Amino acid sequence: MEKTIDIGQYVAIAVKWLMANLRPLFDFIKTTGNAGIESIEWVLVSVPFYITIALFTAVAWKYAGKRIATFTLLGLALIYLMGFWEETMQTLALIISSTVIALIVAVPLGIWSAKSQTAQRIIRPLLDLMQTMPAFVYLIPAVLFFSIGKLPGAFATIIFAMPPAVRLTALGIQQVPGDVLEAARSLGATQKQILFKVELPLALKTLLTGVNQTILLSLSMVVIAGMIAAGGLGEKVLEGINNLDIGLGFESGLSVVILAIILDRITQAFGNKGLN
Known part of the structure; x- marks a missing residue:
């Protein structure tokens, strides 16, 4: 069937216009972005595995309990023994930077959306588009702007993982009781003080749920x-x-599952118990 409308x-x-006119900006972002991701990766890989395992275990014990x-x-010990420790740390670096x-x-977009109906009408359909667009599509502009490597992987991940954080930030702000806001205003609090000392603290649990969802989507x-040479466990999968290496695919996939469960349970515990 012949096209009638060619939006593409x-x-x-x-x-193409962006690539032709903003190439120096994209090169700068690529250089600084890769440097940032590689710095986090270097720290995670350089720390002895047993110290990292001990830190994660201690945090899990404090916030999520003995079972987790x-x-x-x-x-994490199994990941190390299977030989995927470095790839796991590379993946973790990508997740941390993207998140x-x-x-x-x-968070600022969520606050703006909660405070302005006009902003909400603009942002909501954009979030719908970002969440429903096939994830592979994000790789096309990422590679065009930044070539292959870690940064385009982070770029695509950020776009794909951001919508839940925006929605849950807006929801948390909107759920703050009106009488609490009235009390703060009656005491002479400014809008800035109300936001940082009333709304955000009361919305913290919902915000942390947004962090959890962003990490899991990342x-x-x-x-x-991994398809665009971002490294980590994705490339091994x-x-x-x-x-057609079943063993390699299963072990690297299992490493992703283990990392996902650990991060999910710990961040969920943050949301349930707070950071105290």
Whole structure:
């Protein structure tokens, strides 16, 4: 069937214009972004595995309980013994950097959306688009702007993982009781004081749920990011698929599952108990 409306050509024109006119900016972002991700990766890989395992286990014990701490200890030890420790730390570095940047953008957008109906009408359909667009599509502009490597993997991950954090931030702010806000205003609190001392603290549990969802969605992009040489466990999974190596595919996939469960349970515990 012949096309009647060709929306794609306009998107392609816009992307080509950005590449032609903003190439120095994209090169700068690529250089600084890769340096940041590689710095986190270097720290995680350089720390002895037993110290990292002990830290994760201690955090899990404090916030999530003995059962999750035991799973964390055994799960991370299994990853090390299977020989995927370095790849796991590379994946963790990508998740940390992507999650931090996603939250830096998402939290202000969520606050703006909660405070303004106009902003909500603009942001909500964009979030719908970001969540429902096939994740592979994000790789196209990522590779065009930044070539292959860790940064385009992080770029695609940020876009895919950000919407839940925006939605849950807005929800948390909107759920703050009106009488609490009235009391704060009656005591002479400014809008800034109300936001940082009333609304955000009361919305913290919902915000931490958004952090949890962002981390899990970042993990779900690991294999896809591996397709553009982002490194980590994703590349090992793809290597197993390409070589029809069942053992490699299963072990690297199991490592992703273990890491996902550990991060999920710990961040869930943060949301349930707070950070105290």
